[in-house]
Amino acid sequence: MNTMFKTKAAEREEVEALLPWHAAGTLSRREADMVERALADDADLAAQYETVREDLAETIVANESLGAPSARAMQKLMADIEADASTARRARSSFNLGEWLSEKISSLSPRTLAWAGTVGALAVVLQAGLLAGMFVSERHGASFQTASVQTDQTMKSGTYALIRFAPEATTGDVNKLLENYKIAIVDGPSGGGVYTVRLAMTGMPKEELARTVKKLQDEPSVRFIGPKPTE
Numbered sequence: 001m002n003t004m005f006k007t008k009a010a011e012r013e014e015v016e017a018l019l020p021w022h023a024a025g026t027l028s029r030r031e032a033d034m035v036e037r038a039l040a041d042d043a044d045l046a047a048q049y050e051t052v053r054e055d056l057a058e059t060i061v062a063n064e065s066l067g068a069p070s071a072r073a074m075q076k077l078m079a080d081i082e083a084d085a086s087t088a089r090r091a092r093s094s095f096n097l098g099e100w101l102s103e104k105i106s107s108l109s110p111r112t113l114a115w116a117g118t119v120g121a122l123a124v125v126l127q128a129g130l131l132a133g134m135f136v137s138e139r140h141g142a143s144f145q146t147a148s149v150q151t152d153q154t155m156k157s158g159t160y161a162l163i164r165f166a167p168e169a170t171t172g173d174v175n176k177l178l179e180n181y182k183i184a185i186v187d188g189p190s191g192g193g194v195y196t197v198r199l200a201m202t203g204m205p206k207e208e209l210a211r212t213v214k215k216l217q218d219e220p221s222v223r224f225i226g227p228k229p230t231e
Contacts (some may be wrong), residue, residue, distance in 0.1 A: 012038070014207075015045065017214035020226030023053045031206075055164075055224040159200040159209060160186070160228040164193055169221040177221045181212070196228055 015038040021027050022035045039046045165174055178184065181199075188195030199212060216225045 012042070012045065013214055014210055015039075016048065017210035017217070019049050019052045020213065023049070024227045026227050052226070055226070158198050158202060159204040160196055160198055161213065162194050162224075162226050162228050163197050163216070163222060164195070164224040166221055166223045173221040177216075177219060181216065194224075 015035050018027060018031060018035055022032060027035065039049055178197075184198045185195050186198050199209070204212070213225060216222050
């Protein structure tokens, strides 16, 4: 009896993890049939699926219609950061990183901050390796480099997803999440504060991907995570 309950629980967890992909229509026929059967037999699961569909619909509408500055704004910020950091390092031997970073973030226009959010902007900056890069440069004299926004070519490989962080998540919460799961922000934010994250450098097996997504869905710092639509 216990074994049967454990099997049912495991099956339900697997279906829950597949809900975003089912909403996006990217599952195989076998997986889609499995999800549909589970939804027909479980009212709570069906309600959860409706929530996932609403979140995904909001994300798509926001991306298509809001016209957020997103990638262009972040690319300009990255370029400014790289140029200013190099100038600052040449101009003085003692470089106040905290003061400089706060200055750069505060210089963003209210509209850009409304899209990026303080948490999102800082997460992108930190994920780009700016802090580590500057630390190494100061200690070892290495040239300062930033991680640029991923190109279409580099994003053809790997496993990617769309993620929206919870409004109450702090910068520390977001960066801890990224570090714990070894994932990286590669683009965004787009409309609605949605980021593209790389879950793995290579393609992940469906079972492993489902487990990872389920774990991220349960994280308090995550408001929504779902498949990245094929472009």
